[in-house]
Amino acid sequence: MPKLNVNGKLLDYQADEGTPLLWVLREQLGLTGTKYGCGIAQCGACTVHVDGVAVRSCVMPAAAMKATQKITTIEGLTPNGTHPIQKAWQALDVPQCGFCQSGMIMAATALVKEKPNLTDKDIDDAMTNICRCGTYNRVRAAIHVAAKEMAAAKTGAKPKKVSELGKSVLDIQHIDGSQA
Amino acid sequence: MSTTSNPSKRDGSNADAAVAKPSRRTFLKGSAATTAGLVVGFHVPFFNKQAMAQGIAAAPISPEVNAWVVVQPNDKVIIRIARSEMGQGTLTGLAQMVAEELECDWEKVSTEYPTPGQNLARQRVWGDFSTGGSRGIRGSQDNVRKGGATARMMLVQAAADEWKVPVAECSASKSVITHGPSKRTTTYGKVANAAAKLTPPTDVKFKDPKDWTLIGKRLARLDTVEKTTGKQIYGMDLKLPGMLNAAVKDAPVFGSKVKSVDDTAVLKRPGVKKVLRVGDTAVAVVADTWWRAKTALDALKIEWEDGPNAKASSASFAEVLKAGLDAKDAVVGHSVGDARAAIAASARKIEAVYSYPHQNHVCMETMNATVKWTPDKCEVWVPTQNGEAALAATAEAAGLPPAKCEVYKIHLGGGFGRRGATDFIRQAVAIAKQMPGTPVKMIWSREEDMAQGRFHPVTQCKMVAGLDDKGEITGLSMRISGQSILAYVAPQNIRDGRDPVMFQGLNAPGPEASIGYTFPTFLVDHAMRNPHVPAGFWRGVNLNQNAIYLESFLDEIAHATNQDPLALRRKLMSKHPKHLAVLNAVAEKVGYDKPAPAGVFRGLAQTMGFGSYVAACAEVSVSKEGVLKIHRIVAATDCGNAVNPQQIEAQVEGSFVYGLGAALYQECTVKDGRIEQTNFADYPSLKLAEMPKVETVILASGGFWGGVGEPTIAVAAPAVLNAIFAATGKRIRDLPLKNHSLKT
Numbered sequence: 049m050p051k052l053n054v055n056g057k058l059l060d061y062q063a064d065e066g067t068p069l070l071w072v073l074r075e076q077l078g079l080t081g082t083k084y085g086c087g088i089a090q091c092g093a094c095t096v097h098v099d100g101v102a103v104r105s106c107v108m109p110a111a112a113m114k115a116t117q118k119i120t121t122i123e124g125l126t127p128n129g130t131h132p133i134q135k136a137w138q139a140l141d142v143p144q145c146g147f148c149q150s151g152m153i154m155a156a157t158a159l160v161k162e163k164p165n166l167t168d169k170d171i172d173d174a175m176t177n178i179c180r181c182g183t184y185n186r187v188r189a190a191i192h193v194a195a196k197e198m199a200a201a202k203t204g205a206k207p208k209k210v211s212e213l214g215k216s217v218l219d220i221q222h223i224d225g226s227q228a
Numbered sequence: 229m230s231t232t233s234n235p236s237k238r239d240g241s242n243a244d245a246a247v248a249k250p251s252r253r254t255f256l257k258g259s260a261a262t263t264a265g266l267v268v269g270f271h272v273p274f275f276n277k278q279a280m281a282q283g284i285a286a287a288p289i290s291p292e293v294n295a296w297v298v299v300q301p302n303d304k305v306i307i308r309i310a311r312s313e314m315g316q317g318t319l320t321g322l323a324q325m326v327a328e329e330l331e332c333d334w335e336k337v338s339t340e341y342p343t344p345g346q347n348l349a350r351q352r353v354w355g356d357f358s359t360g361g362s363r364g365i366r367g368s369q370d371n372v373r374k375g376g377a378t379a380r381m382m383l384v385q386a387a388a389d390e391w392k393v394p395v396a397e398c399s400a401s402k403s404v405i406t407h408g409p410s411k412r413t414t415t416y417g418k419v420a421n422a423a424a425k426l427t428p429p430t431d432v433k434f435k436d437p438k439d440w441t442l443i444g445k446r447l448a449r450l451d452t453v454e455k456t457t458g459k460q461i462y463g464m465d466l467k468l469p470g471m472l473n474a475a476v477k478d479a480p481v482f483g484s485k486v487k488s489v490d491d492t493a494v495l496k497r498p499g500v501k502k503v504l505r506v507g508d509t510a511v512a513v514v515a516d517t518w519w520r521a522k523t524a525l526d527a528l529k530i531e532w533e534d535g536p537n538a539k540a541s542s543a544s545f546a547e548v549l550k551a552g553l554d555a556k557d558a559v560v561g562h563s564v565g566d567a568r569a570a571i572a573a574s575a576r577k578i579e580a581v582y583s584y585p586h587q588n589h590v591c592m593e594t595m596n597a598t599v600k601w602t603p604d605k606c607e608v609w610v611p612t613q614n615g616e617a618a619l620a621a622t623a624e625a626a627g628l629p630p631a632k633c634e635v636y637k638i639h640l641g642g643g644f645g646r647r648g649a650t651d652f653i654r655q656a657v658a659i660a661k662q663m664p665g666t667p668v669k670m671i672w673s674r675e676e677d678m679a680q681g682r683f684h685p686v687t688q689c690k691m692v693a694g695l696d697d698k699g700e701i702t703g704l705s706m707r708i709s710g711q712s713i714l715a716y717v718a719p720q721n722i723r724d725g726r727d728p729v730m731f732q733g734l735n736a737p738g739p740e741a742s743i744g745y746t747f748p749t750f751l752v753d754h755a756m757r758n759p760h761v762p763a764g765f766w767r768g769v770n771l772n773q774n775a776i777y778l779e780s781f782l783d784e785i786a787h788a789t790n791q792d793p794l795a796l797r798r799k800l801m802s803k804h805p806k807h808l809a810v811l812n813a814v815a816e817k818v819g820y821d822k823p824a825p826a827g828v829f830r831g832l833a834q835t836m837g838f839g840s841y842v843a844a845c846a847e848v849s850v851s852k853e854g855v856l857k858i859h860r861i862v863a864a865t866d867c868g869n870a871v872n873p874q875q876i877e878a879q880v881e882g883s884f885v886y887g888l889g890a891a892l893y894q895e896c897t898v899k900d901g902r903i904e905q906t907n908f909a910d911y912p913s914l915k916l917a918e919m920p921k922v923e924t925v926i927l928a929s930g931g932f933w934g935g936v937g938e939p940t941i942a943v944a945a946p947a948v949l950n951a952i953f954a955a956t957g958k959r960i961r962d963l964p965l966k967n968h969s970l971k972t
């Protein structure tokens with residue numbers, strides 16, 4: 049039986065030839081946090097990590113994955129939503145409907161890992177996921193917050209709580225003020 | 229009893245997330261005791277998420293205090309939300325309003341959806357479930373606050389009874405009840421059972437807005453943690469025991485029928501259970517997995533019996549609409565004086581024709597519904613904006629009375645109006661009915677979702693202004709020609725050929741969608757022309773194109789008469805102080821009195837709709853090669869009472885993404901009777917890199933409750949189009965912008 053290495057576990061699955069990784073994750077392995085939005089690599093809702101790199105799983109045949117390649121889905125990112133990106137997302141209340149957000153978060157976590165000192169241009173280039181609700185400005189702000197937090201962690205700073213992260217940013221958004 | 233519960237986000241705990249449904253028998257028994265208004269002591273067993281997945285009941289928890297409020301012995305408060313959460317934050321906003329009057333501890337609040345079936349059985353105790361027209365807050369604020377206040381009074385009364393003291397000596401704050409003289413305290417959780425047995429008070433007074441502690445606060449949403457961990461369950465994610473999956477294809481030419489289906493090869497595929505007809509017009513494949521159903525459907529040979537609609541195209545619609553611009557059969561929307569005569573007698577005339585295309589909502593989550601049908605029961609799990617309409621559609625499609633049907637609402641992966649329609653629910657029921665006893669989850673592919681939209685209506689508009697010899701407007705007329713949404717979704721609401729929704733933003737002075745200008749004479753009328761492409765409510769609805777038509781044309785008048793666009797508007801707005809206030813707020817914030825940075829140009833727009841006043845100023849630049857960059861948008865909203873300002877800002881930001889995506893890229897064209905666009909590749913959305921900075925001003929002038937999910941969309945396009953004119957001298961009168969070159 050073919051195997052996939054998902055979220056640290058080697059899992060058996062059964063699927064017809066050509067079945068995309070997305071549908072194996074969702075329908076065989078019960079990992080529905082990864083979403084279907086287009087099926088043609090346009091929207092990013094299906095983004096997962098393969099060996100740490102963001103990949104659109106809707107166009108990746110499951111059979112192309114070797115058991116040595118480590119797949120991470122939103123469920124496996126952290127046990128309880130404590131990745132600095134997730135915390136920043138919570139602090140800034142990024143999600144609206146939330147449907148695109150697993151993909152956004154997987155793309156963003158790959159980005160901050162690859163480019164710790166990222167710029168707005170890096171965010172523009174990497175974050176090509178579609179969000180119909182329009183969370184983009186908060187996505188951008190949250191990536192900056194997380195990147196800063198991760199840089200601080202490298203210098204030995206104690207990780208901030210979600211409420212501490214959120215305060216600094218949500219406070220900028222006064223009733224008559226602008227978004228962060 | 230709910231389909232989804234959203235425990236407090238703060239600790240991310242999901243322990244008591246109740247995905248639940250009531251036992252029908254208990255429920256009906258309870259409802260027999262129901263009297264009008266709030267129901268006390270009515271007991272509904274709850275089920276937890278895991279239990280629902282396994283289809284078994286979990287132990288019941290505490291009884292409700294009233295229909296809106298459940299208090300558990302540990303003081304956790306569950307607030308029931310009738311409207312649907314589709315991203316707009318209504319769930320949190322409505323909970324804030326109940327909690328405000330309830331005086332409970334916000335940290336202990338979670339929410340759940342009552343079901344449409346319960347609402348029906350309890351004489352609609354939760355009122356209207358429909359979630360559209362930015363009505364989430366404004367349409368239920370009275371109801372939900374009353375629910376909270378009533379529950380509070382009952383809880384305090386129960387404490388007073390226990391202490392045998394006058395209730396007037398007791399007060400409540402943060403779920404703690406205090407007897408003033410003795411300083412005794414108790415908590416809501418301790419008296420909830422006793423409170424539930426009391427007769428609800430009838431004399432309920434609301435708090436004075438100046439005493440609000442939760443309404444108006446920038447509170448965090450209640451549903452964020454689940455949405456950052458992949459734990460939030462959407463309709464597409466459901467899994468019921470023994471469930472099969474269905475993919476469906478409806479006639480690409482609207483109105484066509486299935487002629488023949490050759491399923492021989494497909495039925496031999498692994499996992500494929502059945503190929504079936506859905507009514508006359510659609511074919512579905514049911515398989516063990518959706519991927520297998522979808523690929524089998526793609527391989528199916530279907531022949532369609534195309535009617536005359538197969539000849540229609542966007543170009544043929546445009547001809548029909550164009551003829552409507554001068555037709556006699558128009559219905560007046562709003563008229564002041566004799567605009568036609570004033571224009572005919574004017575020294576100078578300005579005329580322009582605008583148009584707006586068909587567009588799809590493209591909700592991020594495609595349409596889906598999961599249905600279990602048996603000869604005496606039909607259950608539907610569905611992300612819907614309209615639970616009650618979903619129940620009615622279910623009953624009809626199931627061939628069962630509503631009392632034998634139930635709808636469990638699930639959070640929506642986007643709605644934007646599309647999920648107010650029930651076409652896909654009927655389809656899913658029709659499929660499940662052919663698989664009795666087996667739950668079937670029907671999911672539309674993105675391609676099906678693009679083909680089978682309920683589209684933004686297509687219209688053209690002829691704008692004519694009469695000017696006197698000093699360039700002052702003497703009359704303005706707007707002839708709208710085109711598609712009526714109501715003609716498709718609620719023809720019974722069209723009286724004497726008049727679809728009142730056509731005139732959004734152009735109505736006479738009043739609390740809803742009124743025009744913000746006074747012209748000496750004014751006329752807006754509508755020649756209804758309905759193509760065969762089905763129309764639907766599309767976030768912002770008709771306010772979108774009406775604002776483009778009026779705000780762009782005013783800009784044309786300003787330039788033609790050498791007036792500043794802001795000065796011209798101010799002159800026309802003196803009798804409309806609320807409209808004017810948001811425009812002034814925008815002008816001030818953007819620094820209109822100082823020039824924009826070099827190479828950057830400004831455009832203004834304002835409108836009123838969904839009970840709120842909005843305005844925007846866009847700052848754009850256009851390169852010589854014609855590349856547009858939107859640098860910054862300043863937007864103002866007066867929604868009366870601002871329930872959660874940070875969520876209003878989120879709606880304003882999101883409205884620009886939605887409105888600008890539509891203006892820049894989105895157009896569903898029709899060829900041979902069918903929609904040509906198939907997916908995001910040929911129907912792009914705005915991306916993060918293109919998103920301007922958005923600065924939001926919330927005016928919150930108080931005294932009314934306006935919607936925030938939609939109105940701002942309407943100012944997105946005209947503000948940018950007017951800025952493009954300022955930058956290039958090019959007046960764009962038909963959208964999307966991608967069809968035009970901005971090269972100078």
Ligand code: FES
Nearest residue numbers: 085086091092106
């Ligand atoms: S579903 Fe894979 S990119 Fe859209």
Ligand code: FES
Nearest residue numbers: 145146179180181
């Ligand atoms: S949050 Fe709804 S699509 Fe992004």
